[in-house]
Amino acid sequence: MTMKKFILKSVSLILAISLLSAQNFSIMASTTTAAVEFEESVFSYDDDLLLAELSELDELDAYIEANEGTTFDELTNENSPLVANIESTASPMGMADQSGEPPLGIPSFLWGCVFGVVGLVIVYIMTDSDMDQTKKAMWGCVASTAVSVVLYMVVWGAWASAVDAAY
Amino acid sequence: MRNTLHLILLFSVVLGFNLNSAAQDYFRMSADFTTKVKPVEGKMNLTKGKIYYDKYSQELIYDISFPSKEKWIVQDSKIYKITNDSVYFTEEIPSMNEFTVFHLALNSNLTYFGLDEAKFSISNIDKKGDLVISYWNIPPHIQKVISTIAIAKKNNQLHSIVITGENNKILNKQFFKDYIQIGGFEFPGSIVQIFYDENNNEEYQVMEFKNIELNDIDNEENYHYQLDN
Numbered sequence: 001m002t003m004k005k006f007i008l009k010s011v012s013l014i015l016a017i018s019l020l021s022a023q024n025f026s027i028m029a030s031t032t033t034a035a036v037e038f039e040e041s042v043f044s045y046d047d048d049l050l051l052a053e054l055s056e057l058d059e060l061d062a063y064i065e066a067n068e069g070t071t072f073d074e075l076t077n078e079n080s081p082l083v084a085n086i087e088s089t090a091s092p093m094g095m096a097d098q099s100g101e102p103p104l105g106i107p108s109f110l111w112g113c114v115f116g117v118v119g120l121v122i123v124y125i126m127t128d129s130d131m132d133q134t135k136k137a138m139w140g141c142v143a144s145t146a147v148s149v150v151l152y153m154v155v156w157g158a159w160a161s162a163v164d165a166a167y
Numbered sequence: 168m169r170n171t172l173h174l175i176l177l178f179s180v181v182l183g184f185n186l187n188s189a190a191q192d193y194f195r196m197s198a199d200f201t202t203k204v205k206p207v208e209g210k211m212n213l214t215k216g217k218i219y220y221d222k223y224s225q226e227l228i229y230d231i232s233f234p235s236k237e238k239w240i241v242q243d244s245k246i247y248k249i250t251n252d253s254v255y256f257t258e259e260i261p262s263m264n265e266f267t268v269f270h271l272a273l274n275s276n277l278t279y280f281g282l283d284e285a286k287f288s289i290s291n292i293d294k295k296g297d298l299v300i301s302y303w304n305i306p307p308h309i310q311k312v313i314s315t316i317a318i319a320k321k322n323n324q325l326h327s328i329v330i331t332g333e334n335n336k337i338l339n340k341q342f343f344k345d346y347i348q349i350g351g352f353e354f355p356g357s358i359v360q361i362f363y364d365e366n367n368n369e370e371y372q373v374m375e376f377k378n379i380e381l382n383d384i385d386n387e388e389n390y391h392y393q394l395d396n
Binding site: 036037038039040042043044045050053054056057058060061064068069070071072073085086087088089090091092093094114115 | 200201203204210212213214215216231232233234235236237263268269291293295296298300302314315317319326329335340342359360369371372373374
C-alpha cells in the first residue's frame with residue numbers, strides 16, 4: 001500500500017515537473033519566426049580577401065611581436081609608415097569608434113568579438129526605445145520566476161513527504 | 168573475492184567522477200590577444216595585450232600593451248579605462264560578462280554561444296555538408312531588427328553564427344576557428360567577425376588568442392583589479 005502511494009506520488013511529481021518545464025520553455029518557444037534556411041556558402045567567407053584586407057594590420061602586428069613593448073607613439077615619432085593608417089586608440093573588443101549610429105543602436109564595443117548573441121539581444125532590448133514594453137516584459141519575467149519558485153517548493157515538499165512516507 | 172571486485176568497482180566510479188569533476192572545473196583563464204579592425208571607411212585598429220577572466224568574480228580585464236599601455240576593467244555594469252593606475256574613463260554598460268566567449272568557454276557552453284543556456288529555443292535544424300545548422304526563435308522585442316540567428320556546428324564545435332535583419336539581409340557573421348584544446352577545455356584561437364552595411368560593404372574584426380593559461384592561482388592580482396588604487 002505504502003509502495004503504491006509512493007509510486008503514485010512520484011508519477012504526480014514527474015508530471016508536475018514536466019508541465020512546469022514545458023511552461024517555462026514555451027516562453028521562448030512561442031516566439032516563432034519565419035522559417036528560413038541558408039545555403040552552406042552563407043557559413044563561409046573569402047579567406048584570401050580577408051588576408052588582403054588585413055595585410056597592413058598583419059604587417060604591423062608582426063613588427064610589434066618582433067619588437068615587444070613598442071608603442072604607437074614611438075612609431076609615430078619615427079614617422080613609421082606602419083601606423084600611417086592606424087588609429088591611436090585601443091579597441092580590444094573590436095569595433096573601433098566611428099562616427100554615426102552604431103548598428104541596431106547597440107554600443108559599438110558590445111558588437112565586439114567576445115560577446116555572445118544573448119548578450120547582444122539583451123543589450124538591444126535594454127537599449128530599445130520602447131522602454132515601457134521592455135519593463136512590462138521584465139515584470140512578466142519576474143512574476144513568472146516567482147510563480148515557478150513557489151511551485152517548485154510545493155513540488156519538492158510533496159516529494160520529500162512522499163519519500164518520508166515510503167521509508 | 169566478490170567484495171574486492173565491488174571495492175574496485177566503487178573506487179573506479181568514485182575516481183571517474185572526481186576526474187570528470189576536475190576536468191570541468193576551469194574557473195579562470197588568461198591569454199594573449201590581438202584585435203584587428205578593418206572598417207569600411209577610415210582608419211584601421213590594432214590592439215594587443217593580455218586578457219584575464221575569472222568566472223566567479225566575473226571580472227574581465229584587458230591589460231593592453233599596444234597602441235599604448237592601459238587597462239580596461241569590465242566589472243558588473245561598468246567599464247573602467249585606466250592608465251598609470253588612474254581611471255580616465257568610466258561608462259555604465261549592461262552587465263554582460265557572463266555572455267562573453269571567456270565565460271561561456273569556462274562553463275563549456277560555447278557550442279551554442281550561450282543561447283541554449285538562456286532558454287532560447289531552436290525552431291529548425293538542418294545539415295549542410297559538414298555543418299549542423301540550428302535556427303533559433305527570436306524574442307518578439309527584437310524581431311523587427313533581427314529576423315534570424317543561425318548557428319553552425321562542425322565536429323560538435325561552434326563554427327559560425329549568422330545574424331540577419333529585415334528581409335533576411337545578413338547583418339553579421341562570426342566564425343570561430345583554430346580551436347585550442349587544453350584537457351577538456353577548448354577555446355577558439357581566432358574569431359572572425361564580418362559586418363555588412365546597407366550597401367553590403369564588409370567590415371572586418373578579427374580577434375586572435377594564444378598562450379592560454381587556465382586556473383592560474385599564483386597571480387591573483389591579475390584577475391582582480393582594486394579600483395580604489
